[in-house]
Amino acid sequence: MSLLKKIKLKSETVLGAMLIKVSLLLQWPALTALVFAAMTRDINHAGEYTVLCMRRSIFMDDVRAMARFSGRIRYLVVGRELVMQILTHFVGKTEMKKITRDYYSGNYGAVGKEKTYQYLKKVWPIYKKMKKFDAVLYSNFCYIEEQELARACGDLGIPLIVLFKEGMVSPGTHVAWARKAHKGFRFRGQAKMLVYNEEIKKAMAEINVPGLTADKLQVVGIPRMDHYFRNAAVARPAKQVTFFSTDLVPKLSLLVENETERRELAARFEYFHRMVMEFATAHPVYQVIIKTKSYQLFLDYVLDIKKRYFPQRINNLAIVNSGDPAEMIKTSQVVIGFGSTTLVEALAANKTIISFDFSKLLADSSFDYFRNYPGLVNYAGSPGELEEIISNYEKYQPRDPEQRRKFLESFLYLTDGRSSNRAEESIITIIKTYEHTAS
Structure with a gap:
């Protein structure tokens, strides 16, 4: 906008x-x-x-x-x-x-x-x-x-x-x-x-x-999944990475009851944002998009992280709260997120998916969509792991069509x-x- x-x-x-x-x-x-x-x-x-x-x-x-x-x-x-x-x-x-x-x-x-x-x-x-x-x-x-x-x-x-x-x-x-x-x-x-x-x-x-x-x-x-099943022919993706920043912090009251654990989880979530921004800084040949939900507070959350840790201008980093998620997914080599339905969309588009491993901090695994399908997702816990997966994204694409089919049908009803x-x-x-x- x-x-x-x-x-x-x-x-x-x-x-x-x-x-x-x-x-x-x-x-x-x-x-x-x-x-x-x-x-x-x-x-x-x-x-x-x-x-x-x-x-x-x-x-x-x-x-x-x-x-x-x-x-x-x-x-x-x-x-x-x-x-x-x-x-x-x-x-x-x-x-x-x-x-x-x-x-x-x-x-x-x-x-x-x-x-x-x-x-x-x-x-x-x-x-x-x-x-x-x-x-x-x-x-x-x-x-x-x-x-x-x-x-x-x-x-x-x-x-x-x-x-x-x-x-x-x-x-x-x-x-x-x-x-x-x-x-x-x-x-x-x-x-x-x-x-x-x-x-x-x-x-x-x-x-x-x-x-x-x-x-x-x-x-x-x-309904929004129809984009991927009606428009199967997609051009080769650009050197683009899209991170869908979900509203995890407001969900903490549902995920954990202990205040100390909430703070640890919030800190870890912030760290993952920093990892993505660090990747953008180190790899100017990639266009990196961080897409938040539309409310200003979600956008401000990400902008505040950037301001505190990366005050310099990063020309290849776009932090936005508007735009068509389907187009962002289709044109990206890699899609990043956690607890977001955009990851299901990314799998429907057969994209390389990166998520963050919260298993040590989060007993409730309800928002880890891939807990029963680990072969469909790549977990990154460090900047090095993030860089490896993005740089070699084709190697980390989902390889099991049967697992992909079962996953999509369990979430989407019909494809x-x-x-x-x-x-x-x-x-x-x-x-x-x-x-x-x-x-």
Whole structure:
């Protein structure tokens, strides 16, 4: 994203937040809806139905894939933070801290939650009429700002569907992960949850989330993976290495409970970033990309590491929080990461994969996707190991096609390149069901 676009986006975001604040102070739902409409953007411009997406980075890659490879739905996108602003206004900052940790237990923020629900019930029909959307699409059901919106949509007869971007953990660890990650949440008002694979479906059904019954779970695959199975012919990669920096530090509360162990893990994760930057410094013939998730705090985390350890300009190093991950993977010789679905994408693209070995620090191996398939990944624990693998990347590519097939099928459901079609077919069926019920 260019600097001019970033400035424009920031200005729009600040102005939008100010206008939302004014509309809330005036208790003016129509103005709130107007601001939402003004902040809504098109992903594509045609389709049998229109679906409003609540922005989340990886989730939007799935949405763009559906628009490209299936194309039956027109997608709009708006920031989740606008709904969060409404919730924060009514609940108050003090109570927000409590409900962020535990939304449903206790009576925290009960009055504010009810006011949020009642206000959204007034805003959403006006907003829907302005933008003419038929359904709302989220990437999870655990976002706190979603709870009252889901309730309102349920009462208004607007399908709120979850295209679940979570649950990509090592096979065999899904149930334990699901219990830990979704403890204390409910599935209320949401119409259905579309998941990536059968393991996720079984796990989510088993943990008994209130309101989430087996008939509300459907497996569709991973839409963004269609890039690799529909576009098999790929040009020879450039001398490029892409490191997908995941949000490991915020996940530490799920991975480890001991504070000392968390600090050790965070320090090790930082060290791996330094290794990649050191490689870029030592090998200017390589283009090295460090791609973070879109939120500024993830980008700032990496930029801060560079500032502290490599204050000089590194011409062949790009640290970004935007761009098409699929294109980065396709054009790279080597893909680096940990606990990121981009590694699954890299395997689908038959790339040399480097991950980091946290086994001595991390008893929970749920985010090491390759724990049962060590032949598909290369672990680097030192700058020398990293350099060896990258410099001789062809020697370290996956060699066992049967293991690769089993791995991909366990994560992706099907490798037919039609996940986008299945997801859109499911969304359209849900919309039609709601239309039939309303009539």
